[in-house]
Every structure is written in structure tokens, then in C-alpha cells.
Amino acid sequence: MTTEAAYLKQYDASRFPAPLVTVDSVLFTLHQQALCVLLVERAQPPQEGRWGLPGGFIDMAHDDSTRATALRKLTEKTGISPAWLEQLDTFSGPDRDPRGWSLTVAWFALIAWADCQPRITSVSDARWVPVGALGDYPLAFDHGEIVAAALRRLRQKTMYSLLPVYCLPDTFTHGQLQEATEIVLGQPIQRKSLIRRFEASGMFEETGESLATGARKARLWRRKPGVDIHLFSRNLLAD
Amino acid sequence: MTTEAAYLKQYDASRFPAPLVTVDSVLFTLHQQALCVLLVERAQPPQEGRWGLPGGFIDMAHDDSTRATALRKLTEKTGISPAWLEQLDTFSGPDRDPRGWSLTVAWFALIAWADCQPRITSVSDARWVPVGALGDYPLAFDHGEIVAAALRRLRQKTMYSLLPVYCLPDTFTHGQLQEATEIVLGQPIQRKSLIRRFEASGMFEETGESLATGARKARLWRRKPGVDIHLFSRNLLAD
DNA sequence: ATAATAGTGTCTGTCAGACAATATGGA
DNA sequence: TCCATATTGTCTGACAGACACTATTAT
DSSP: OOHHHHHHHHOOGGGSOOOEEEEEEEEEEEETTEEEEEEEEOOSSSSTTSEEOSEEEOOTTTOSSHHHHHHHHHHHHHSSOOSEEEEEEEEEESSSSTTSSEEEEEEEEEOOHHHHHHHHHHSTTEEEEEGGGGGGSOBSTTHHHHHHHHHHHHHHHHHSSOGGGGGSOSEEOHHHHHHHHHHHHTSOOOHHHHHHHHHHHOOEEEEEEEEOSSSSOEEEEEEOTTOOOOOOSBOSSOO | OOHHHHHHHHOOGGGSOOOEEEEEEEEEEEETTEEEEEEEEOOSSSSTTSEEOSEEEOOTTTOSSHHHHHHHHHHHHHSSOOSEEEEEEEEEESSSSTTSSEEEEEEEEEOOHHHHHHHHHHSTTEEEEEGGGGGGSOBSTTHHHHHHHHHHHHHHHHHSSOGGGGGSOSEEOHHHHHHHHHHHHTSOOOHHHHHHHHHHHOOEEEEEEEEOSSSSOEEEEEEOTTOOOOOOSBOSSOO
């Protein structure tokens, strides 16, 4: 038996103290002109009754990675996979969870409201909360900080990509993307600048359909399958 | 006793299986016109004899966060704190470590070669490896992937900030920053563009001294204390 | 003086901001 | 037709790329 094999045979991870590891996600969507985040009411201690991010422990028997854990937990709540999912950061320390030294891997996700609305309303412990109304929800642990970090990431990335499309349904108009972008950034943007980027990105194709929202019909677009997000070399709203 | 307090009293984290958690850092520096990464030869199994990133387990009695773990491990090897330290990503899964389901929090760090060189040469198991020579070093676990991710982060961020200054000594010249930037990006940049950004960043002040490297003396600069890194709204080398 | 490196001036190209002009479709 | 919204045209400004030009210092 090699040294390596002998070592592994006698190795017992449970002999060492380990931090409490969780995976939490900040899932955003857009609904009624507001940026919303998915919160879950905690049914068990610790912090029973407070609101928190959807997440939980890694299921080592089934999860391939913390991404899988995040997806599993989000799918339980929304019924579908988010259109966008990226790792945000980790948050750790001896005091953030009363059970002891803990570490959470935080993920940042986007989804179209229409795609998961039926499931959310049927899950009574989950709720979409407009980010402006977060003050009314006492958040568990350091989840407020995590949401704040996710918001910064979303806003920063919206400056140099068309990330808000991942909050829109499969087909959408320029106007919907403009509205989504303005809600995320919290200020109006130049439609012309957006459309220039939209063309330059190479990410989209026309469906041939069009949508009458108010006056003139607007063309409908979809994301080209298999095409990655385009990052621009300049920011919007550079000031 | 409240429900919460009762719950915490009976809670025993060790009853639940937990992933193996480590903290690893990718520390870069510049030396002899090359971008180098600090590697450590593994003295213990698993993967004894292979090279890996400096890192290890969280010391829950002393580390306030995984940042503290990263700093502690880096300081052991280099003798000083890195000039730049940010979280890179986490890497996790059942197969990346032979001991079982594991998760590593990866940090990305920069330091000036002169600031830690004496210590490194005296620590026989640590070595600066030029990134071009990484092929000669069989890396443990998925540390090759982690280094690749750190390199992408470094190069991307160099496009919209003056991040390579954190690889320079306390005082430095425009020429040294240009050289550092060119080594990181792997291609020449316009000195004029760099100096325009240097001025606009507001991050630096003259020392009053100057340095004769070859011909005309160059002014020496230092980072203004307490001033954060400046992010530009456009990339260099946008193409 | 010459060479070599430091530092400046300035023109061009790209793309975001601004907003005017035109197109379309329903009432 | 008229209005609201969609879409396009085009001018301006900021800033990176390019490169010529001037300044300084060791030899």
C-alpha cells in the first residue's frame, strides 16, 4: 500500500472541528416596476420567524458542488432553474451564526417573474420582497449584508453588460429591456445607447413576432441559444 | 429559557457530516520581467511531494474569517501581509480532494517581490514560479484551475484599474508601472494612456525623490495612504 | 554632443449622451 | 387624422490609441 493510500485509509475528517457550511442565494426578479428579492420565512431555529435567503446545507450525497446546492434549493422554491447563476462571495466568522463558526457560500441569481410566479405564490413561506421594502423584513444572520453585496454586483455588472435580460421572459422587446435596466440602475438611460449595445452584443435574434404594448408594435427578441453574455469595454452612466 | 436558547443549547454541529473546508491563496508577484505565483511543496499527504497553493485549514479559535486564515497562511510564508487581497471564488465537490467532499475558499493576492524575497528564499518549501513555467510543476488537487481563475481575474482587472501597482514597492516610477502592466497583460501598452489614468485616478502622490534607472531620472510616486483603488469606466486594449 | 529614457502635445477613432426626426399602428 | 410609442439619424464629448515632439541626464 502506498503512503498516500495508507494515509487516506486512516484519515477521519470528523476528528477535526469544522465550520458550519451553508449555501445561500440572492435571487432577484423584476415585478411591477420593482426589483425584488426572494426571501423565505424561517420555520426552525435559529432565528425562527425571521426572514432569510433561500439556502441550506450541502447534501454531500447528491450535490456535485455548491452550485448544485444553490440550484437545488432555488428549484425547491421556484420550480425552475434561474436564468443566471454566479457565485457572489463567501461570508464567514465566529459570530454570524449563533451555532458557532460558520461559512456561507453566497450565490447571485436572476429569473423572470412570469417563469416562477405560480410556484412562489403556492409556497407560503417564500415571498418576493421589493428591495425598497427590505426594511420591513428583519433578516436573519448577516443576510442583509449579503443582499447588499448582491445588489452592488447586479448594478455594477449592468453597467458593462446586458445582465438584466436574465430577468426577462424568453421573448421581450427593447422597451422591456430598457425598463429592466432602468429599474436596476435606479435612473433613466438612453434608449439609443441600449439599442446600440443590443446590436453590438451579438447575443440576440428576432423572433419575427411583435408585441403591442401601447401604441406602435415592438419587435420581439430572444437570446440566441448557446451564446454567452457579452461584456462591453465601457460602462454606461460613466460620469 | 427561550425556544432559541433551548435550541442552541442542544445543538451539536458535529452530529452532521460536513465538507472538508480549506482556504488557499494565489499570491502573485513580479520578478525579472515575469509574473510569478507562490507555490509550496506539500510535505504531508495527501499529494505529498506535489506543489500546491499556500493555504490550509481554518483555525476556528483564532481566525475571524477566511480572510484571516488566508492572511495567516501567507504571512507564515512571506513574513508580511500582501498589499492586495481579495476573494476569488470557491471550488467544491466530492472528487477534488481524495479525503472526501471538500470546499476551498480561494483568495487572490499581490505583493512586491522585494518586500518578501528574503523570507521566501529562507523557506525551502516555498518557491516563486513564473506562470509560464507552471507546466513543470505538477499541482495538487485542482490548484491549476484556481491559478488559472486568478490569472483571468488579474488580467481582467488590470484592464480597468491600476491593480499592478500592488506588485510594486512602496515607491515606484511610471516606467515600473508600465512594465508591470505589460507583463500582466502580455503585451505593450501606450505609456501616454497609462499616465493619463495615473493622474486621473487620484491614487498617487510624488515623493519628491527620483530614480535613475538608465538615462533621464524618473520621478518617484507612492500610493496616497487610505485612498481606495480607482476603477475606470473604460478598458485598456478594448479592441 | 549623443544616446537613452522620461515626459508632453495633439490628432484620430470609438462609443456613450443627448435629442431631433421619422415610422407605425390603434383609437 | 392624431397620438403614443418604436426606431433611426446625427451631433457632441470623453477618453484610449498612436505617434511625434521636447526634456533631462549619464557617458
